[in-house]
Amino acid sequence: MQGALSKYRICDFTGQLAGAGATKWLASFGAEVIRIEDPVRQGRWDILRGMEPFKDERRGIDFGGAFNNHNTDKYGITLNLRTAKAKEILTELVRQSDVVTENFAAGVLENWGFGYEALKRIRPDIVYVSNCGFGHQGPYSRFKTWGPIVQAVSGLTFTSALPGEPPAGWGHSYMDHTGGYYMAMAIMLALIHRERTGEGQWVDLACTEAALTLHGPALLDWTVNGRPMRQAVQPSSNRSQWVPMAPHGIYPCTGTDEWLAIACRSDTDWRALGDVIGEPWCADPAWATLDARLADQDRLDEAVAGWTRTRDKFEAAAALVAAGVPAAAVQRPDERVDHDPSTARWGLWPTVRHTAIGEIRVDGQPVHLSDTDWEMTRGAPCLGEHNEEILGRLLGYTPEEVARLREEGVL
Amino acid sequence: MTALTGIRVLELSNERIAFAGKLLADMGADVILVEPPGGDPARAYPPFLDDEPGPDRSLYWWHYHTSKRGIVLDLDASADRATFRKLVATADIVIESEPTRRLARLGLDHDDLRALRPQLIHVAVTPFGREDPKSDQSVTDLTLMAGGGPVWSCGYDDHSLPPVRGLGNQGYNTGCHFAVMATLTALLHRFASGTGQFIDVSMHAALNVTTEAASYAWLVNGSIVQRQTGRHAATVPTGPTQIQCADGRYVNTGVPPRNPREFERLDAWLKDLGFADDLPEAVFLEMGANWEGPFDLSKLGTDDTITAIFGAGREALKLIAARIPAYDFFIGCQRAGLPSGVIYAPEEAFEDPHFRARGFQVDVEHPELGRSFRYPGAPYRLPESPWRIARRAPRLGEHTEAILGALPK
Known part of the structure; x- marks a missing residue:
C-alpha cells in the first residue's frame, strides 16, 4: 500500500501495548514496521504474544488476541542476539532503517550492544525512540513499571475515585495506550526534524512524565495557589472538576449495572432537564441557579437518581439529548462495538487476516485522512513469519541461507 | 530550531481541541489561537490566580494555551472572514471543532481553504466525526467517556457503586492525542507530496480504541470485562492489587x-x-x-x-x-x-525527586504580573528539537495587531 508513511522503515523492538501501539499507528499508514523477536524465548518478552483472549479456544504463541490487536500490518522476524551473526544481521537492518524503537527497561538494548551511540555509528541520522516507565535518566530509571504503576505514580489512579472509597483508578492501562500515542508523536516529530535538518536523535520518553502532563490545571492550582488535590474528603471524580456544572454525574437506570451520565452546563440545561423530568423538585427555586446547585450536589444527585432509576439508559439519554442536555448511556463493550451506529459508520472495527488465527476484528484508528487514510489488512506476524521475506528482500539472503541460519540458532 | 518551527497553525478556539494546539505549540509551531469577540468561554473556567476570577487569571486557560499567540476574529462578519482567508494563505494547518456545517456555511470549509492554500492540512475534531449527525449534539468530557467505553471499565468491585470517570479531561485529551498524531502523519506525507489534506477525528472513536481489553475481549471471543477496585477490569475476577499503607496512603x-x-x-x-x-x-x-x-x-x-x-x-x-x-x-x-x-496525588508526583531531577518542572514568565510560575514540563525529550513553553497563554487579542500587520498587503 502507498500510505502517508510508506517511505519509512522501523526496526521495532517494542512490545506489550505502550510500545506496540505506537508502531501499529505507523504501520496502519504504510510504514514498514519490522518486529524483532527473540527465538530462544519464543518472543515471550511480549507477554501478550501467547496470552488470552483466544479466538475459538486455540492457544499458543501465535494466538494471543491482544498481541494481534496491537501488531496489525507489521512484519515479524526472529534474531538471537546472543550470536554474532544475528548482531551482524541487525546491524545491516539498522543501516537500512529510519527508526529504531523499543520499550524495554532502561539499558536493555545497550547491554546487547545497540545503545544510541552504537546505532548512530551504524547510521548517523538514525531516530532512536525509547519508551519506559521512568525514562532512561533520573533516580528511578531502573525501576520496573507497567500501565497500572505508571498510572499510580503519576496521579491518574488517585484522581479516579468516589468519596470515602479507596482510589478506583483506571480499569485498563490508559497510560499504555497513551504512552504509545506519545511515542508515536515522538517518532514522527523526530522524523519531521530529520526531514528538515538531516539530523537524527535519541528521544527518551518516560510514560510517567507523559502522564503527569495530563493534569495541567490541577498542577497549576498547586504551584500557583498552593492547593493540593489530596484533601481530607476526596470529591467524586464523576463531578465536574473545573468547569462549573451541576448536576454532573453517573446515575443508575433499570436493569443490572446500567448507568447514565448527565452533565448540566448552565441554567438553560437545567431547565431543559426539568422539562424532560417534569417532577416538582425540578422547579424548586432553591436549585434555580448554577451556584445553588453546585453547593447542594449530594441532594441534587439523589433527586436525579430517583428519576433515572426507573428509566432505560438509552431512552433517557435520547430524551435528554433531544432537549439539548449532554447525556450518554454508559455503554458496555458489546453495545458500543456491535450496536452503535457511530462506530459502525466510522468503520472502527476492521477485519484483518491473521496467518494462524484467520479473520478477526481489531481496533481501527479514530481518524480518517482524505488522501492517505489508514488501512489494516494483515494480523500480527506469527513468530518469525517474515524471516525469509525480510532477510531476502532487504539483505539478499537466499531461502537456503535463511534455513541454515534457523538451524544454527541465529533466527 | 525545533521540529515544528515555522509551521503555522490556526486554531479556532474550542475547549475540546485546546490541548492539541498546546502539543503543537510547545514543539515550536506558530499556533495562532483565533477567538471570537468577547473571548473563549474557557477563559472563565476555574481555578484562578489567587482564586480571583478574571479573563487573564484562569489557570485552566494558562495550561491549555501555552506557547500560542492570540487574535480576535468574528467569523460571522465578512471583513473578518476575508482576514481569516488571508491568514489561511500563510498557514500550514487549521484545527477546529466547530459545528459540522458552520464552516461550509461561512465559505471556509476544507475545499474553500485548500483552494487558497493547496498544502493546507485541515483537522476537524468532532464528537462523533464530521459526517455523523450526532456530532452537533451537546457533549462534555463526562458524556464522551461514558458512551465511548472507558467508564464501563473503571470503578469498584461493588457494582452498586456507579462506575467512575477519571478526572483531567482525559476524554478531550484522547481526541487531541489522535488529532496531533494524524496531523504529524499528514505533515510527513506533505514533505513527499507537497499537498495537504482533510483530517476527520472522532472523539468517540478515539475513546473506543483506548479501552484495552474491553474492546478486544469482545472482538476476539465475545467476552465482557467487569470493573474491579483499583485494577484492570477483567472477564474473570482477579485478586486485589491495592493496599493501604501505614500513613493512610x-x-x-x-x-x-x-x-x-x-x-x-x-x-x-x-x-x-x-x-x-x-x-x-x-x-x-x-x-x-x-x-x-x-x-x-x-x-x-x-x-x-x-x-x-x-x-x-x-x-x-x-x-x-x-x-x-x-x-x-x-x-x-x-x-x-x-x-x-x-498512588500519588498529582502534586505529590510533581514534587517527587525523580521528576525534579529530570527537570520536569519548568518556569514560565508572566511579565505583566512580574512573576514566573512552575508549569508541568515535557511529555517527551527530543534533545535536538527541544519541547519548550515559548510564552504564557495569550491575553484576549494580544497579538492581533502583530499578526495582521505582518500579513502581505
Missing part, C-alpha cells in the same frame, strides 16, 4: 513475586526491616527463595506447597505495607526488584 503492589529470585529479594527485604518474625508464613518465603527452577504456575491452587509459597508472597507485602509509609513501600519494593507504585 495507598500503593499498587503490582504482581506479587513469581520466581525464586523475587521471593529471595522479598525475603531479604522483610528481614532487613526486622519483620520476618511477625510473618507466620515466613518459612514458605524461604522455600520460594530456594526453589529449584521456575514454578509450575498451572499447579497454583492445587499444589499445596506452591500455593502456600505464593500466598506467603502476598502476605509479606501486606505486612510490610501496613507498617511503613507508602513512599517507603514503593522505594523498598522497587529496590528489591518488585514492580510497585505509590
Whole structure:
C-alpha cells in the first residue's frame, strides 16, 4: 500500500501495548514496521504474544488476541542476539532503517550492544525512540513499571475515585495506550526534524512524565495557589472538576449495572432537564441557579437518581439529548462495538487476516485522512513469519541461507 | 530550531481541541489561537490566580494555551472572514471543532481553504466525526467517556457503586492525542507530496480504541470485562492489587513475586526491616527463595506447597505495607526488584525527586504580573528539537495587531 508513511522503515523492538501501539499507528499508514523477536524465548518478552483472549479456544504463541490487536500490518522476524551473526544481521537492518524503537527497561538494548551511540555509528541520522516507565535518566530509571504503576505514580489512579472509597483508578492501562500515542508523536516529530535538518536523535520518553502532563490545571492550582488535590474528603471524580456544572454525574437506570451520565452546563440545561423530568423538585427555586446547585450536589444527585432509576439508559439519554442536555448511556463493550451506529459508520472495527488465527476484528484508528487514510489488512506476524521475506528482500539472503541460519540458532 | 518551527497553525478556539494546539505549540509551531469577540468561554473556567476570577487569571486557560499567540476574529462578519482567508494563505494547518456545517456555511470549509492554500492540512475534531449527525449534539468530557467505553471499565468491585470517570479531561485529551498524531502523519506525507489534506477525528472513536481489553475481549471471543477496585477490569475476577499503607496512603503492589529470585529479594527485604518474625508464613518465603527452577504456575491452587509459597508472597507485602509509609513501600519494593507504585496525588508526583531531577518542572514568565510560575514540563525529550513553553497563554487579542500587520498587503 502507498500510505502517508510508506517511505519509512522501523526496526521495532517494542512490545506489550505502550510500545506496540505506537508502531501499529505507523504501520496502519504504510510504514514498514519490522518486529524483532527473540527465538530462544519464543518472543515471550511480549507477554501478550501467547496470552488470552483466544479466538475459538486455540492457544499458543501465535494466538494471543491482544498481541494481534496491537501488531496489525507489521512484519515479524526472529534474531538471537546472543550470536554474532544475528548482531551482524541487525546491524545491516539498522543501516537500512529510519527508526529504531523499543520499550524495554532502561539499558536493555545497550547491554546487547545497540545503545544510541552504537546505532548512530551504524547510521548517523538514525531516530532512536525509547519508551519506559521512568525514562532512561533520573533516580528511578531502573525501576520496573507497567500501565497500572505508571498510572499510580503519576496521579491518574488517585484522581479516579468516589468519596470515602479507596482510589478506583483506571480499569485498563490508559497510560499504555497513551504512552504509545506519545511515542508515536515522538517518532514522527523526530522524523519531521530529520526531514528538515538531516539530523537524527535519541528521544527518551518516560510514560510517567507523559502522564503527569495530563493534569495541567490541577498542577497549576498547586504551584500557583498552593492547593493540593489530596484533601481530607476526596470529591467524586464523576463531578465536574473545573468547569462549573451541576448536576454532573453517573446515575443508575433499570436493569443490572446500567448507568447514565448527565452533565448540566448552565441554567438553560437545567431547565431543559426539568422539562424532560417534569417532577416538582425540578422547579424548586432553591436549585434555580448554577451556584445553588453546585453547593447542594449530594441532594441534587439523589433527586436525579430517583428519576433515572426507573428509566432505560438509552431512552433517557435520547430524551435528554433531544432537549439539548449532554447525556450518554454508559455503554458496555458489546453495545458500543456491535450496536452503535457511530462506530459502525466510522468503520472502527476492521477485519484483518491473521496467518494462524484467520479473520478477526481489531481496533481501527479514530481518524480518517482524505488522501492517505489508514488501512489494516494483515494480523500480527506469527513468530518469525517474515524471516525469509525480510532477510531476502532487504539483505539478499537466499531461502537456503535463511534455513541454515534457523538451524544454527541465529533466527 | 525545533521540529515544528515555522509551521503555522490556526486554531479556532474550542475547549475540546485546546490541548492539541498546546502539543503543537510547545514543539515550536506558530499556533495562532483565533477567538471570537468577547473571548473563549474557557477563559472563565476555574481555578484562578489567587482564586480571583478574571479573563487573564484562569489557570485552566494558562495550561491549555501555552506557547500560542492570540487574535480576535468574528467569523460571522465578512471583513473578518476575508482576514481569516488571508491568514489561511500563510498557514500550514487549521484545527477546529466547530459545528459540522458552520464552516461550509461561512465559505471556509476544507475545499474553500485548500483552494487558497493547496498544502493546507485541515483537522476537524468532532464528537462523533464530521459526517455523523450526532456530532452537533451537546457533549462534555463526562458524556464522551461514558458512551465511548472507558467508564464501563473503571470503578469498584461493588457494582452498586456507579462506575467512575477519571478526572483531567482525559476524554478531550484522547481526541487531541489522535488529532496531533494524524496531523504529524499528514505533515510527513506533505514533505513527499507537497499537498495537504482533510483530517476527520472522532472523539468517540478515539475513546473506543483506548479501552484495552474491553474492546478486544469482545472482538476476539465475545467476552465482557467487569470493573474491579483499583485494577484492570477483567472477564474473570482477579485478586486485589491495592493496599493501604501505614500513613493512610495507598500503593499498587503490582504482581506479587513469581520466581525464586523475587521471593529471595522479598525475603531479604522483610528481614532487613526486622519483620520476618511477625510473618507466620515466613518459612514458605524461604522455600520460594530456594526453589529449584521456575514454578509450575498451572499447579497454583492445587499444589499445596506452591500455593502456600505464593500466598506467603502476598502476605509479606501486606505486612510490610501496613507498617511503613507508602513512599517507603514503593522505594523498598522497587529496590528489591518488585514492580510497585505509590498512588500519588498529582502534586505529590510533581514534587517527587525523580521528576525534579529530570527537570520536569519548568518556569514560565508572566511579565505583566512580574512573576514566573512552575508549569508541568515535557511529555517527551527530543534533545535536538527541544519541547519548550515559548510564552504564557495569550491575553484576549494580544497579538492581533502583530499578526495582521505582518500579513502581505
